[in-house]
Amino acid sequence: MTAKQLAKKLQRQFKEIVSDAMEFRGELTVEISDASQIAEVCRYAKEELGFDYLVDLCTIDNDDETPRWTAVYHLYGYGHLRHLRLKTSVSEEESEFPTVTTVWRTADWHEREAFDMMGIRFAGHPDLRRILMWEGYPYYPLRKDFPLAGKPSEMPDVAFSDPIPLEGGPFVTLAGGEDAAAREPRVRTPE
Amino acid sequence: MNFFTKSLGHHLLGLYFSREGLIKAMKATEVGYNSKVEGDVVHTRLDAAVSWFRKNSLWPMPMGLACCAIELMAAGASRFDISRFGAEVMRFSPRQSDLMIVAGTVTYKMALAVRRIYEQMPEPKWVIAMGACASSGGMYRSYATLQGVDRILPVDVYISGCPPRPEALLEALMKLQNKISNEPHITDKKPARDRGLVLS
Ligand code: SF4
Numbered sequence: 403m404t405a406k407q408l409a410k411k412l413q414r415q416f417k418e419i420v421s422d423a424m425e426f427r428g429e430l431t432v433e434i435s436d437a438s439q440i441a442e443v444c445r446y447a448k449e450e451l452g453f454d455y456l457v458d459l460c461t462i463d464n465d466d467e468t469p470r471w472t473a474v475y476h477l478y479g480y481g482h483l484r485h486l487r488l489k490t491s492v493s494e495e496e497s498e499f500p501t502v503t504t505v506w507r508t509a510d511w512h513e514r515e516a517f518d519m520m521g522i523r524f525a526g527h528p529d530l531r532r533i534l535m536w537e538g539y540p541y542y543p544l545r546k547d548f549p550l551a552g553k554p555s556e557m558p559d560v561a562f563s564d565p566i567p568l569e570g571g572p573f574v575t576l577a578g579g580e581d582a583a584a585r586e587p588r589v590r591t592p593e
Numbered sequence: 594m595n596f597f598t599k600s601l602g603h604h605l606l607g608l609y610f611s612r613e614g615l616i617k618a619m620k621a622t623e624v625g626y627n628s629k630v631e632g633d634v635v636h637t638r639l640d641a642a643v644s645w646f647r648k649n650s651l652w653p654m655p656m657g658l659a660c661c662a663i664e665l666m667a668a669g670a671s672r673f674d675i676s677r678f679g680a681e682v683m684r685f686s687p688r689q690s691d692l693m694i695v696a697g698t699v700t701y702k703m704a705l706a707v708r709r710i711y712e713q714m715p716e717p718k719w720v721i722a723m724g725a726c727a728s729s730g731g732m733y734r735s736y737a738t739l740q741g742v743d744r745i746l747p748v749d750v751y752i753s754g755c756p757p758r759p760e761a762l763l764e765a766l767m768k769l770q771n772k773i774s775n776e777p778h779i780t781d782k783k784p785a786r787d788r789g790l791v792l793s
Contacts, residue, residue, distance in 0.1 A: 535737070536702050543736050552736025563701045566734050 405430045405484040408451050412486075415446055434490040437473070441500040441526075443488065444475065448505050453477035453486060459502070459512035461520050465546040470494040471522050475502070492522075501526040519544035536561045640777055647691075647717065648773040649679040651766070654690035654714060656707060659697030661724040661756040668759035678766050687713035692769070693746070694762070698726040699739040708745045719773070721765050722748045725755040 403411075409423035409432050420443065421433040434443055447453040457476035464470050469491040477486045492499060501524040502509045513524040514533040521542035524530060531537065538557045541548055551565040570589045579585035657665055668675045675681050684690040687710045699707055711720070722742050725731035728751040730740035742748060749772060750765045757765075 534702075548736070550736075551734070559705070561701050561705055563736065564740070566730065566736070566738070566740055568734055 403482060403484070405486055408453075408482075408484055409486060411451060412443070412447060415450070416443055419443075429485060429487060431487040431489060434488055437490040437492045437499055439500075440473070440475075440488070440490050441502050441505060444477075444502045444505045447477055447486070447488075452479040452481045453484075454479055454481070456502070456506040456508050456512070457485075459509055459516065461516040461522055463520060463544065463546045464491075468493060471497060471499075471520065473499050473516070473522075497521065498523045498525050500524070501528075503527055518542070521545065539563075641774070644774040644776060648770040650682075651678075651680040651692040651719070651769070652682045652684050652690045653680055654687055654693045654710065655683045655685070656693050656695045656710070657697055658695070658699060658703060658707075659726060661696035661726065664756045664759055665694060665696040665723065665762065668762045673759040673763065675763065675766070678763065678770070680766055687711070688715065690714055691718045693718065693720045694723055695720065695727040695742045695746070695748075696723040698731065698733055699742050699745075700737050701739055702737070704739045704742075704745055707742065711746050717776075719749045719769055720746050721762075721769060722751045723762060723765070724752060724757055728753065731755060 406423060406425075409430050412432065413420040413422070416434075416439070419434055419436040419439055421435065423430045423432050425431075434440055455478040457478045458474075459476070460474050462472040462474065464472060470493060472489055472491045475488040477488065478484070490499070499522065501513060503513065503524075504526065510528065511533060513527050514529070514531060516522050517524065517527075517530055518532040518534050519542060532539065535543070536557070538560060540555055541553055543552070549565070551568055552563055554562075554564055556562045573587035574590040575587045576585055576590075655662070655665055667673055669681060669683060680692065687693075691714060693711055693714065695707065711718070720742075722728045726733060726738070727742045728748075730738050732755070739745070743751075750769050752761050752765045754761055
């Protein structure tokens with residue numbers, strides 16, 4: 403079965419909430435309109451469609467667009483060797499997805515990372531703690547409104563942090579420039 | 594101060610060196626020795642003798658935190674062989690080491706652990722900041738990275754490079770040995786962090 407057929411099957415099972423598969427550069431993405439059902443969709447994808455491997459789970463901060471948070475699930479099946487990507491969004495007020503640790507245990511650390519970096523919660527997660535930053539760090543550093551240079555923080559005997567010097571940066575690479583000189587990372591202050 | 598090293602000299606002769614080797618080494622550390630006049634007696638300053646012992650048996654604490662640690666390992670392996678400089682005894686217990694080699698990126702999360710390990714090392718102790726990351730944060734202009742380990746420790750030698758080659762580490766070691774041989778150990782009992790080094 404091709405990835406397209408698998409996506410069709412998924413859509414037939416969850417008619418109202420699963421979108422048509424969108425193809426981009428040979429990769430398929432389906433959107434799930436109701437985030438509260440993502441765990442059921444994932445369980446079906448794993449148990450019936452053979453997507454036994456969660457490659458990655460990441461989250462997107464859509465900044466001032468609504469809904470603010472999008473979670474992206476990259477699925478893969480070792481039986482059929484097909485990829486599929488699921489996307490689903492929740493609003494900033496909600497900021498919570500159902501956990502998929504009940505489907506793939508590996509989602510545990512992925513969800514903790516999303517919680518640590520974005521401040522998104524995962525309902526039903528067995529152990530939702532920070533994983534990269536230390537317990538008690540007050541910010542969520544991958545949010546769009548978090549400055550690249552970081553913010554000062556202080557936790558006596560645990561850790562501290564200082565904003566870092568950017569020396570004229572950030573240095574941004576432009577894709578698709580004429581030659582290497584045009585593409586090379588330079589100071590490009592956003593207007 | 595003159596130091597009567599008759600018994601000490603024999604001890605060294607028996608354990609480590611031929612007499613010629615010892616004389617040569619001692620000469621390099623400000624020793625006047627004339628075998629015709631003095632026989633088995635060596636005159637030196639206690640400071641010079643102590644420095645000489647110390648600088649030739651540095652026991653590193655390998656604070657390997659990122660990619661630079663690979664070069665640190667290379668420096669310890671057969672091709673570069675850090676034991677030529679007497680610093681091959683890598684100790685994973687801070688209680689047994691006197692040279693911390695910070696090899697890699699120091700994140701804020703790791704920073705206080707590095708500091709604690711440094712504090713657990715007995716005096717006298719020295720620090721080498723190996724590579725761009727340990728010296729300045731390197732390419733990590735990031736919310737998560739300490740911008741140079743000298744913000745929490747007194748660093749004696751900085752090594753540039755990303756990563757520095759093992760030769761650079763050996764060069765740093767030799768620089769540190771020079772520094773140690775000029776330190777007044779006996780007369781100056783101040784701890785490392787008060788010796789006018791960088792601290793914030
Ligand atoms: S200086 Fe370069 S090689 Fe060394 S730890 Fe930093 S990034 Fe890695």
